[in-house]
Amino acid sequence: MSPVALYIQLADLLEARITSGEFAPRKPIPSEAHIEQEYGVSRGTVRAAIRLLRERGLVATMPARGTYVTERKS
Numbered sequence: 001m002s003p004v005a006l007y008i009q010l011a012d013l014l015e016a017r018i019t020s021g022e023f024a025p026r027k028p029i030p031s032e033a034h035i036e037q038e039y040g041v042s043r044g045t046v047r048a049a050i051r052l053l054r055e056r057g058l059v060a061t062m063p064a065r066g067t068y069v070t071e072r073k074s
Contacts, residue, residue, distance in 0.1 A: 006041060006045050007045045007046075007048035007049045007052065008049075008052065010035075010039060010041060010045060010046065010049035011048075011049040011050075011052040011053055011056075013039070014035070014049060014050075014053060015053065015056065015058060018053075018058050018059075018069055024069060025069050025070065025071045025072060026068060026069065027069055028066040028067060028069075029050075029059060029066075029067050029068070029069060032046045032047065032050070035049075050067055053067075054067075057070060058070060
């Protein structure tokens with residue numbers, strides 16, 4: 001039991017995968033359904049985590065295309 005909200009924990013895990021290079025710039029991250037299944041969380045939790053990643057400037061969502069990792073700033 002962590003005092004940190006689950007969607008923030010998930011966003012931090014996904015951010016770590018982005019910064020490690022596992023999710024490369026200009027490439028899509030896994031689908032909401034895939035993340036939901038992989039981490040055993042609800043769709044709402046996944047959506048909130050992705051929204052937080054967008055706010056952090058790490059991903060960009062394109063309607064009907066998916067969510068992509070943004071270019072890293074040097």
